[in-house]
Amino acid sequence: MFGRSSAAIAVFSLLWSIHHVQATQYSEYILAPKERVLAPVSVHRANGSVSNAAGVTESGSGNIVFSSVSAVTFDYSKNIGGLVSFVVDQVSGPGQFIGISYSESSMWITPDGSDATQNTAIDETLWFEITGPGNYTVDEKHDRGGFRYLNIYHNTTGNISLSEVTTYYTAMPHYAGDAMGNYTGYFHSNDEKLNRVWYAAAYTCQLCTIPSTHGNSLVDLAATDPDVPTFWYSNSTLTNGISALVDGAKRDKLIWPGDFSISVPGVFLSTNDAVTIKLSLDQLFADQKPTGQLPYYAQPVLAIPQNDFLEFGRTVWSFTYHLYSILGLNIYYTYTSDLAYLQENWNRVELALNYSLSFIDETGLANVTASADWLRVGMGGHNIEANSILAYTLDTAIILAQKLNQTAHVSKWTNTSSTIKSAANALLWDSASNLYFDNETTTLHPQDGNVWSILSGVASSSRARDVSTALVNRWTPYGPPAPEAGVTVSPFISSFELQAHFIAATTPSTNSTNSNNTNPATLALDLIRLMWADFMLDDPRMTNSTFNEGYSVTGALSYPAYADDARISHAHGWSTGPIIALTNYVAGLHILGDGKWNVRPQPGDLESIEAGFKIAEGKYWAEYRSANTTTPRSATGGFVYEFGTPEGTSGLLTIDIPTSCADARVEVSSKGTKDKRHGKSGSDDSGRHVYGGGHHGGAANGTIVLDNLEGGEYVVHVSCS
Numbered sequence: 001m002f003g004r005s006s007a008a009i010a011v012f013s014l015l016w017s018i019h020h021v022q023a024t025q026y027s028e029y030i031l032a033p034k035e036r037v038l039a040p041v042s043v044h045r046a047n048g049s050v051s052n053a054a055g056v057t058e059s060g061s062g063n064i065v066f067s068s069v070s071a072v073t074f075d076y077s078k079n080i081g082g083l084v085s086f087v088v089d090q091v092s093g094p095g096q097f098i099g100i101s102y103s104e105s106s107m108w109i110t111p112d113g114s115d116a117t118q119n120t121a122i123d124e125t126l127w128f129e130i131t132g133p134g135n136y137t138v139d140e141k142h143d144r145g146g147f148r149y150l151n152i153y154h155n156t157t158g159n160i161s162l163s164e165v166t167t168y169y170t171a172m173p174h175y176a177g178d179a180m181g182n183y184t185g186y187f188h189s190n191d192e193k194l195n196r197v198w199y200a201a202a203y204t205c206q207l208c209t210i211p212s213t214h215g216n217s218l219v220d221l222a223a224t225d226p227d228v229p230t231f232w233y234s235n236s237t238l239t240n241g242i243s244a245l246v247d248g249a250k251r252d253k254l255i256w257p258g259d260f261s262i263s264v265p266g267v268f269l270s271t272n273d274a275v276t277i278k279l280s281l282d283q284l285f286a287d288q289k290p291t292g293q294l295p296y297y298a299q300p301v302l303a304i305p306q307n308d309f310l311e312f313g314r315t316v317w318s319f320t321y322h323l324y325s326i327l328g329l330n331i332y333y334t335y336t337s338d339l340a341y342l343q344e345n346w347n348r349v350e351l352a353l354n355y356s357l358s359f360i361d362e363t364g365l366a367n368v369t370a371s372a373d374w375l376r377v378g379m380g381g382h383n384i385e386a387n388s389i390l391a392y393t394l395d396t397a398i399i400l401a402q403k404l405n406q407t408a409h410v411s412k413w414t415n416t417s418s419t420i421k422s423a424a425n426a427l428l429w430d431s432a433s434n435l436y437f438d439n440e441t442t443t444l445h446p447q448d449g450n451v452w453s454i455l456s457g458v459a460s461s462s463r464a465r466d467v468s469t470a471l472v473n474r475w476t477p478y479g480p481p482a483p484e485a486g487v488t489v490s491p492f493i494s495s496f497e498l499q500a501h502f503i504a505a506t507t508p509s510t511n512s513t514n515s516n517n518t519n520p521a522t523l524a525l526d527l528i529r530l531m532w533a534d535f536m537l538d539d540p541r542m543t544n545s546t547f548n549e550g551y552s553v554t555g556a557l558s559y560p561a562y563a564d565d566a567r568i569s570h571a572h573g574w575s576t577g578p579i580i581a582l583t584n585y586v587a588g589l590h591i592l593g594d595g596k597w598n599v600r601p602q603p604g605d606l607e608s609i610e611a612g613f614k615i616a617e618g619k620y621w622a623e624y625r626s627a628n629t630t631t632p633r634s635a636t637g638g639f640v641y642e643f644g645t646p647e648g649t650s651g652l653l654t655i656d657i658p659t660s661c662a663d664a665r666v667e668v669s670s671k672g673t674k675d676k677r678h679g680k681s682g683s684d685d686s687g688r689h690v691y692g693g694g695h696h697g698g699a700a701n702g703t704i705v706l707d708n709l710e711g712g713e714y715v716v717h718v719s720c721s
Contacts, residue, residue, distance in 0.1 A: 026186050029195055031078055031203035031545050036169045036177040038082075040074030044149055045109070047071045056165040063089055063161045066098075066154035071111045074150045074165065078545035079104055079571050081145040081207055081249050082170040085137040086152070086162050088130055093158020096130040100138060102147035104250060104548075104570035105541050107557060111153040113229040114144070116567040117217040117251035124229040125153065130160060141235035141304075143170055143214040146207060146249030146571045148543045171249070173211040174242045174275065180206065184272040185613035187582050189606050190629075193533035194525065194582060200537055201576035202270035204546040205263050207249040208573040209276055212239045215246060215253045216300055218309040226564065236300035239279040247297075248549065248569035252309075255280045255298035258321045258374050260328035262495045262580070263573030268335040269583045269613045277332050278341065284325045285348050292355030293317050294325040294348075296372055318372035319359070319379065319386050323393045326352055330396050334593040335615050343404055350409060353397055356390055357416060364423030366390055374492055374574075375550075375561040376448060376484040380439030384428050384449030384458075385484075391420040392456035403594060421458045434466040438484060446484035447471065448493045454500035461507035468504035468520045471497060478555045479531035486560040487553045494531060495577020498524050502585035502602050506656070522604035525586070528578050536575070547575035587611035587622040588643070595711070597651035601641050618646025618711075627720075638664075641716040649711035655704040661720035665690070666704050671713045 039058045046053040048070025055062040057074065064072065084100055101114040101123075108115040113122035128136050138144075150167070154160055172180050187198040216236035223230045238244035238255055245263060247256040260280075267273050283298035296318045303310050326349055333342045359366040368379040368386045379386055394417040398410050428436045435445040436453055450467050453459040459467050474481055479489040480497055501524035536547050541557055549572035552558045558565045584590050587609050588601030595617055603609055607629050612621030622643040638661065645651065657664045668689045689706065 026188050026195075026199075027181060029199040030181040030183060031199060032172070032180040032206055033080070033169055034178055034181060036082075038076060038080060038167045038169055040150060040165060041077040042075045044073040044075040044106070046073075048154075056162060063163050064165075065159060065161045066152075067159050068157055069155055071151060071153045073109050074152070076148055076150065076167070078203075079146055079148045079207060079249070079543035080167060080169055080171075081143070081147065081210070082167045083138045083140065083143055084150060084165070084167050085135060086166075087135050087164040088133050088160060089163045090161040091130050091132060091158070093156070096156055096158050096160055097154070098128045098130055098136070098160065099125040099151070099153035099155065100128070101125045101151040101153065102144045103149040103151070104146050104543055105557065105568075106149065107541050108566040109149050109151065111151050111155075114147075114232075115250070116230075116564045117232050118220050118223045118230045118564070119567060120223045120563045121226045121228055121230050122564075122566055123232045140214065141233050143211070143234045144250070145171075145210055145214065145217070145234060145253055146546070146569065148545070148570075170211055170214065171207050172209050172243070172273075183270055184615075185270045185583065185611075187579075187587070187609075187611045189582075189586075189610070190608045191525075191529075191606060193529050194578075194606075197528055197532045197537060197578045198582050200545055201266060201532075201547060201579045204571050204576050205245075205266045205270060205573055205579075207546055207571045208246050208263065209243055209267070209273065210238075210246055210249070210253060212242055212244045212279070213237045215244060216303065216307075216310070217251045217253050219305065219307045221307070221309045221312070233305065235304050237302040238298070238300050239283055240301060241275070241279040243273075243276040243279065244283075245273075245276050245280045245573065247573055249546070249571035250569050251567070252297070254300075254313075255283050256321070256574075257284055257294070257297070257324035257328050258318075258492070259572070259574040260331070261324055262492065262575070262577050264328055264331045265335075265584070266573070266576040266579040268331070268615060269579050272335075272613065272615055274332070274336050274616070278338075281325075281328055281332055284328065285345055288348055288352065292351040292353075294322045294352050296321050316372045317370050319356070319366070319368045319370045320373050320389050322352060323356065323389050326393050327396060330400060333400065334591055337594050337617060339403070342400060346400075346404055346406055349397060349400070350406075353394070353409070353413070356393075360416065360420075363427060364419040365427065366420075374448070374485075374490070375488075375559075376446070376482070377486065380441055382427060383439050384424060384436045385438075385446060385452050387420050387424055388449060388452035388456040388458045391417045391424075391458055392452070394420075395457070421456075424453070424458050425460075425463075429463075434463075434470040436467070444483055445470075447480055447482040447490070447497065448484060451493060451497045451500045454503050455496060464500070464504045465507045465520070468501050468523075472501075472520075472523050475527070475530075476553045477530075478535050478551070478553060479527070481553050488550055488560055489531070489553055490550050491531070491536065491547055491572070491575030491577070492549070494527070495575065495580070498527060498577050498581040499585065501527070502581065505602055506600075519604060521585070521602040524581060525604045525606070528581065532578055543570045546571035548572060549575060583611050583613065587624070588641075589613070589620045589622055591615070591620070592651070595646070595649040597645055597649060598654070599643050599645070599651060600654040600656070602656070603639070617649060620645055638717075638719040641718075642714065644713040645711040647711045651709055651711075653704075653706045653709055653714070653716075655716055655718065657702045657704070657718065658720070659702070661718070663721040665717075665719045665721075667717040668704070668706060669715045669717075670709075671715060
């Protein structure tokens with residue numbers, strides 16, 4: 001056993017003293033640039049007659065000279081976005097032109113154009129007629145939101161000498177150039193893969209935060225000739241402010257509510273950019289129709305030029321994305337406690353839910369006829385994903401209604417949610433596979449619906465563990481398959497799957513086929529390592545800095561929904577789920593809104609964790625050390641967990657005792673804030689609570705639960721004999 005030795009107290013005191021500075025301590029992981037004017041880092045490739053190709057890189061010196069037909073591909077070492085400029089020192093010969101093109105992945109580098117924003121063919125090269133020495137800059141309507149590689153192409157006879165090539169970084173437009181790396185959140189553990197993934201996910205969200213006037217690059221979605229480069233623009237105005245959170249840095253550069261269920265929590269947990277979130281939500285609700293329908297994606301405030309894709313967005317409707325807009329509002333409220341904004345949009349929520357409920361038929365389930373979703377194939381009527389999201393949204397709306405004292409619909413919503421859950425289990429559960437059918441007309445077991453069955457509570461606590469196990473047993477070497485979208489691996493749905501495994505980890509299994517009975521929390525960490533770290537971050541075809549929107553189960557950079565593989569976005573906000581998994585679940589910091597919280601660490605196989613973030617109500621932080629990293633050590637397990645929450649808040653602490661503990665002693669102590677609960681057995685006047693004597697300290701289901709804790713700083717000691 002370990003206790004409060006002087007050595008241990010010294011260690012704990014050190015931990016208490018450093019948690020306030022973690023965000024700067026781990027700045028070496030932050031990928032956001034420290035200034036806006038960026039020079040290329042290196043030369044990826046040079047072709048033709050080029051002299052001193054590296055001269056304009058960060059470490060280069062002198063001019064780069066293009067003679068006759070030639071090209072250089074520069075590497076910025078990470079995905080960036082912005083407006084390219086180059087300085088011409090000398091030019092000889094008439095009719096000189098310089099072409100600019102871009103690529104996120106090394107697979108699509110070509111002087112003939114840029115990786116695609118359209119469904120077919122690459123994007124046109126931007127050509128500059130060189131009339132003499134001077135500075136040449138890409139116009140703002142061609143702001144390229146995501147690229148790692150920059151091509152400079154000279155296609156005529158004669159010579160051109162360039163003294164400078166730079167990109168003005170345009171993401172996070174409302175931040176000072178030297179403040180883009182001032183994160184309000186942080187994460188660190190003993191696993192370097194997880195550390196790098198957290199910060200790459202945060203950077204992906206930043207790169208998808210664009211100038212409001214640089215939106216929409218889907219101009220000619222109907223293009224069919226792969227040999228004809230298509231024109232492109234990024235000059236639609238998306239919000240009534242300076243910034244917007246969009247789905248992808250390169251494309252679509254529009255406000256999609258589905259993405260928000262992953263990217264918005266990631267933003268709050270890393271940069272707390274509430275301003276951009278609110279501006280973007282405003283546009284989703286502004287597009288609500290009189291029927292209650294919320295948009296598939298928000299129409300721009302000003303669209304230049306009008307195009308086929310915007311028209312498509314006016315006519316198509318998505319049952320699920322309609323609900324995601326409501327969930328986006330809930331996430332915003334959860335992290336800001338902005339009651340006025342919630343009240344302002346409450347009538348919209350009621351109208352939207354009333355429209356959703358109109359699809360429920362005699363089965364008790366919604367009969368989903370709208371096929372639009374996250375690019376899955378069809379919905380099939382009584383769809384498990386759509387109905388699970390509906391039940392989850394109803395449960396969420398019930399909580400929000402109670403906060404506003406707008407309870408007229410609460411009884412109806414409660415009964416409907418319960419009916420959906422019962423009907424889904426009766427109609428769609430497949431006991432042979434421990435998974436739900438997509439709908440009653442197919443034998444397909446979707447990833448999205450089964451993951452959402454856990455998140456929504458459609459799956460009972462014991463059934464959730466079985467679904468989790470069945471999903472794990474389907475993993476490929478590149479991640480979980482999403483058979484509802486063909487041969488796809490979806491980082492979007494897999495981001496939800498991460499959360500589902502952590503939820504399942506808190507429940508017992510009654511029918512597990514996982515032979516080694518590995519804790520689902522550890523399996524979720526394994527999935528982050530496999531899919532986000534080893535593949536999406538470190539594969540040489542990736543940007544090594546941001547996460548892409550999808551790929552094939554074979555590991556090919558191919559997305560079945562697209563005719564052109566070059567169209568895949570390599571910086572997509574819906575792929576940033578590890579931030580939620582690592583901060584909310586692994587570190588245990590769950591925010592409920594209105595100054596309420598639920599702290600429950602799930603460290604999996606990690607030995608040390610430090611995490612935290614700052615929102616309007618104050619700082620939240622947590623630190624975990626297993627017995628292997630504390631002094632003195634426990635021979636058979638145990639850990640120390642410390643956390644802090646803002647003064648004036650309150651919440652629930654749940655501690656899961658390791659199954660390896662044959663006899664556990666749990667001690668919870670407050671520091672700096674006296675626990676004012678009265679009459680709690682085992683507590684003393686200092687707010688210290690001791691549980692011991694018997695397996696798991698005598699706690700039911702191997703957990704210790706303390707409720708109504710006041711905001712402050714706490715230490716939890718779990719020792720095992």
